[in-house]
Amino acid sequence: MSLKERMGHFDIRETADVALIVDASETAGNYRKEIVQLTNQLIDSLPPGCAHDLFFLGCSTAYETYKFSQNSGLWWETHKNRGSFFAPVAKNLHDNDRIVVIGNGPVYDLEDWTEKPFAENIIFAKMGDSSLRGPIETGEEMGNPNAQDIMNKINNPIISVTIKGENFLPYYWDNAIYHLVKTTDSNFELTVKSTEKQQIYGITIGFFGEKVIAEVQRESGINKVTFSAGTMLPPRWDDLDDIGKEVFKNAIVQQNYLCPRCKQEHAAHQLICSNEGIWGRCVYSSFGINRGIFMLKEESQRVLYSRHFGTAIRLSGNSAAVLDGRKLIPYHFDSDENKWLAGEAMSPYYCLDNKYLLAI
Amino acid sequence: MWNLIYDKTGFPLMQLKNGPAFGVWPVTKIQFERFISETKGYGDKWYEDACVSNPRVSYRNLDVNNYEGLFMSGIKPDDALKYVDWLGKKKEYDIPTVEEWRTFYHSLNGSNIPADKEWQHFSALLLQEKPQELIQIELTLTATIIANNISAIYNDALKFTLMKDGFVEWVHYKREFVGLGAPRSEYYSNTFRSLNTMVEGIRLDSVPKFMAFRVIKR
Numbered sequence: 001m002s003l004k005e006r007m008g009h010f011d012i013r014e015t016a017d018v019a020l021i022v023d024a025s026e027t028a029g030n031y032r033k034e035i036v037q038l039t040n041q042l043i044d045s046l047p048p049g050c051a052h053d054l055f056f057l058g059c060s061t062a063y064e065t066y067k068f069s070q071n072s073g074l075w076w077e078t079h080k081n082r083g084s085f086f087a088p089v090a091k092n093l094h095d096n097d098r099i100v101v102i103g104n105g106p107v108y109d110l111e112d113w114t115e116k117p118f119a120e121n122i123i124f125a126k127m128g129d130s131s132l133r134g135p136i137e138t139g140e141e142m143g144n145p146n147a148q149d150i151m152n153k154i155n156n157p158i159i160s161v162t163i164k165g166e167n168f169l170p171y172y173w174d175n176a177i178y179h180l181v182k183t184t185d186s187n188f189e190l191t192v193k194s195t196e197k198q199q200i201y202g203i204t205i206g207f208f209g210e211k212v213i214a215e216v217q218r219e220s221g222i223n224k225v226t227f228s229a230g231t232m233l234p235p236r237w238d239d240l241d242d243i244g245k246e247v248f249k250n251a252i253v254q255q256n257y258l259c260p261r262c263k264q265e266h267a268a269h270q271l272i273c274s275n276e277g278i279w280g281r282c283v284y285s286s287f288g289i290n291r292g293i294f295m296l297k298e299e300s301q302r303v304l305y306s307r308h309f310g311t312a313i314r315l316s317g318n319s320a321a322v323l324d325g326r327k328l329i330p331y332h333f334d335s336d337e338n339k340w341l342a343g344e345a346m347s348p349y350y351c352l353d354n355k356y357l358l359a360i
Numbered sequence: 361m362w363n364l365i366y367d368k369t370g371f372p373l374m375q376l377k378n379g380p381a382f383g384v385w386p387v388t389k390i391q392f393e394r395f396i397s398e399t400k401g402y403g404d405k406w407y408e409d410a411c412v413s414n415p416r417v418s419y420r421n422l423d424v425n426n427y428e429g430l431f432m433s434g435i436k437p438d439d440a441l442k443y444v445d446w447l448g449k450k451k452e453y454d455i456p457t458v459e460e461w462r463t464f465y466h467s468l469n470g471s472n473i474p475a476d477k478e479w480q481h482f483s484a485l486l487l488q489e490k491p492q493e494l495i496q497i498e499l500t501l502t503a504t505i506i507a508n509n510i511s512a513i514y515n516d517a518l519k520f521t522l523m524k525d526g527f528v529e530w531v532h533y534k535r536e537f538v539g540l541g542a543p544r545s546e547y548y549s550n551t552f553r554s555l556n557t558m559v560e561g562i563r564l565d566s567v568p569k570f571m572a573f574r575v576i577k578r
Contacts, residue, residue, distance in 0.1 A: 026403035058397035081403040083396040105404060108411075109393055111418035112502075 003167060003208040003318050003333050008227030010214045012201040014158055015050040016098045016121070020065060021089055023057045023103020023132070024079040031104045031128040034144075036072045038125060039102055041147035043068055047155060049198070055089045057103065058082035062092055084132075085109050093118050096225075098154045099139075104128030114138045123153055156218045161201055163190040165212030169322075169331060169340055171314040172206035172232055180311050180322065186339030188312075188322075204230035205310075208320065208333065235295065235306040244284045245303045248296055251349055252356065259283055269348040271358060272326065282360050293323055294358045296349075313357065321346060321357065328359045362467075364485050365577075367447055369394055371503045373577060374464075374521075382456065382464045385431065385510075385522055386529060386572040387443060389416050390502060392432040395443050402439075410435055413569035419502055422509040428527070428547050430506065433572040436564050437530045437537040440573040447575060456576040457532040458558065461540050465555055468517040518554075527572035528552060528559050537562075543570045 022039055024032075039054075043065045046052055053062040056079035063075065084107045093099060095117035101107065102125040110133055113119055122139030124132040133141050142149060163170070163178070169188045170180065177199055178190045192201065201216075205227075214225040240248060243260040250257035254268045261283060262275035272280040286305060287294060293308040311323040318335075321328040328350065330343040349356045363375040367383075369391040375381035389411070396402040410432070417429030437455070444453040456464070510520055518524040528539035539559030542552040548570040552559060562571060 026405050080400075082400055083393065083402065083407060084404055085393045085397050087390070087393065088397050108404075108407065108416060109390070109418075112390070112420060115420065 009230035027105025168209035170207040175203040
């Protein structure tokens with residue numbers, strides 16, 4: 001029985017996209033100075049790397065935020081008295097956007113939007129005496145906030161990400177900060193923890209399994225991210241150097257070879273020369289210091305190599321090989337037991353569709 | 361007998377064969393809000409005053425007791441005419457005449473409700489989610505939810521379209537405006553009869569909450 005297989009992209013970002021919505025309606029007119037001032041301060045405080053747009057209540061046009069300070073007068077006059085309606089803006093918002101409405105007086109159609117995922121992320125910056133959200137308990141309303149108060153709410157750093165699901169076993173992923181973890185005998189997860197360095201958390205994966213989601217632990221709590229359709233990058237094939245070619249050609253016919261590093265004879269399938277360095281060194285100098293799963297293939301007179309994306313690789317419709325130290329362990333999905341079962345470690349140079357697999 | 365078309369707000373109209381198309385319902389606040397947003401000239405204060413007598417109800421919270429709150433009522437015919445002017449090209453849309461309104465009423469009243477196959481087909485069409493190519497997909501879906509909610513209350517074509525138990529609707533009569541239609545008694549106690557009572561002499565300085573309007577595309 002074949003498992004479900006998918007390619008998916010998880011759009012996970014350190015800082016959510018921000019939409020600033022300026023209220024230039026009649027009820028906000030008396031607080032124009034405060035609204036414009038706070039909007040400018042917020043724009044100056046936006047963290048690097050976050051996408052942002054600026055809107056006016058009642059209008060679907062997205063403005064470039066950095067042009068606000070120079071154009072606030074003109075833009076305000078354009079949108080003055082337009083009416084406090086969310087609908088025209090709402091269709092331009094995304095589920096995970098952090099939204100700040102800066103103004104005064106009720107947003108009349110807010111109730112229509114309370115079931116949208118972004119509704120909980122709205123911060124209402126009330127700059128006058130009249131509530132923006134009225135009795136509708138969605139998002140959060142702050143009275144005369146300063147920019148820092150709002151930025152503290154918008155900044156919501158990631159602590160960790162865990163991608164998991166039923167019978168989940170990924171066999172391709174394009175973001176090396178994620179590690180494959182075997183949690184129990186039958187479960188796999190892809191995980192990453194934050195570091196002091198800024199990291200990119202977006203990832204495309206090829207996987208077996210169902211109900212696969214990413215649990216993103218942020219300072220404010222956990223949110224679950226679903227995937228959209230993703231595309232696998234084709235492997236990049238490079239020429240193996242001549243010395244490596246000799247090693248390879250001997251190895252696949254089970255012949256011992258003369259090690260290019262220590263100049264002594266090694267067994268055909270020996271991949272690490274233990275006479276070099278404390279931990280030994282890979283006999284293929286073309287691989288450099290990289291570790292992981294490598295693929296080799298012959299093409300006429302050439303021998304090409306490619307490093308696989310991820311530390312597991314698909315073998316068939318219900319099996320994959322997982323890197324464990326310097327071994328590849330095959331896992332087969334047993335539909336009777338409904339779990340992944342490990343097999344014996346695979347020999348080096350396991351042949352898969354005319355490609356030879358190596359675990360380095 | 362009927363075709364379904366959509367105006368630029370994404371809301372449906374019923375088109376009579378070889379005849380004009382009528383808004384399935386009176387104009388909603390959601391539609392009028394879009395008009396306000398795009399045209400200016402009607403600020404927050406105007407809108408708040410307009411909603412005092414018939415407060416806004418979200419389409420997500422429609423029920424048998426409050427559905428009138430979804431619709432734009434209590435406004436002058438001049439404001440209704442500005443809305444229909446905005447809706448299409450010059451004179452493409454209007455509010456109906458007395459005769460046109462009655463024609464629409466008869467076309468619905470002729471149905472053997474709810475067994476009438478034509479009506480069933482139409483309401484099924486209306487309850488479908490429309491395809492993505494529609495420009496106003498968000499509002500069309502909103503209209504579909506509204507159709508779902510109202511059909512849960514009424515499966516009678518006249519009531520579903522609020523030609524009965526809806527509002528008194530502004531219509532052209534000679535060079536003036538009069539009202540046709542009958543609200544349900546729980547909303548406004550009255551002795552109007554939808555078809556026959558022509559409500560005249562409505563004060564324009566304080567339009568009652570039971571006055572709404574429906575669009576026609578000729």
